[in-house]
Amino acid sequence: MKKILCLLIIGMILCSSCQEEEREVIDPTINNTIPKDSQLAKLMRNVVTHDGSYDDVIDGGNCFSINFPYMIIVNDEEIIVDNIGDYQNLSVNDMIEIQYPITITLFDHSEKTVIDGNELNTYVASCRKEDDDIECVDFVYPIGLSIFNAQSNRFRVVDIGHDSQMFTFMSTLGDNSFVSINYPIDLVAHNGQRLNAQHNSGLLETILDTAFTCEENDN
Structure with missing residues (x-):
């Protein structure tokens, strides 16, 4: 009986040693x-x-962007925005009206549906003037x-x-x-x-x- 008990103790020690060796191999530090x-x-x-500042001329929020495609009315003319190059034709002096609903992408890459200007303004207010991106x-x-x-x-x-x-x-x-x-x-x-x-x-x-x-x- 003592012999069997000794063998069990030795086995437990060897098993513990193997686990320690494995931890050393994959030591996360x-x-x-x-x-x-x-x-x-x-x-x-x-x-x-996510950088949302490239379309600020339209949405005014640097921590999110509006997903393509979407429609705006610029100085009484309907325009479909479907690429970044379209923003080059706009200025802060233009009268721009977003046609809702739209989908926006937030700083963490999550997407939200926005149904009107009041909801969009809530997201704009959540942005800091200088973001971390x-x-x-x-x-x-x-x-x-x-x-x-x-x-x-x-x-x-x-x-x-x-x-x-x-x-x-x-x-x-x-x-x-x-x-x-x-x-x-x-x-x-x-x-x-x-x-x-x-x-x-x-x-x-x-x-x-x-x-x-x-x-x-x-x-």
Whole structure:
């Protein structure tokens, strides 16, 4: 009986050792992990925040944009707006009337239906004069992310293919989850210059260096 008991104890010790070895292999604190409240995580969210300032001449709200296509009346003429180039023909001196209902995309890439001007003004009032989005640089997709969940001790890899996916992922990252980017990745500056990041410090430097190199559309 003592012999069997000794064998059971030895087995438990070996099993515990194996679990410790596994934790060491996938230790979330090593190298390129990005804490959710870190400067890099916040800057990444700012890069992928939806920019709603390009149509402010119509809706007046820099934290959302109106989805194409939609109709407006400009100086008594009906116009269908279906691309960004249409805004170049408008000015703040034009008499512009939006034809409702419309669908808008908010800063977090969610969509809402707006039925009248009063409801639109509510969204306009929710915008800050200077929003957090970084318009001067964008990620080039796809980007692979490795995620370790400390609670379940599970590891997975996801491919991100759009700003909306990246925003949702970075905004909903739990306290027990640790994320790292599968480098290298590319970014593109507002002037079309291709940029490359090989690690977290390089990505942080690239975003900081390009964040204010262009004239943003916020009013």
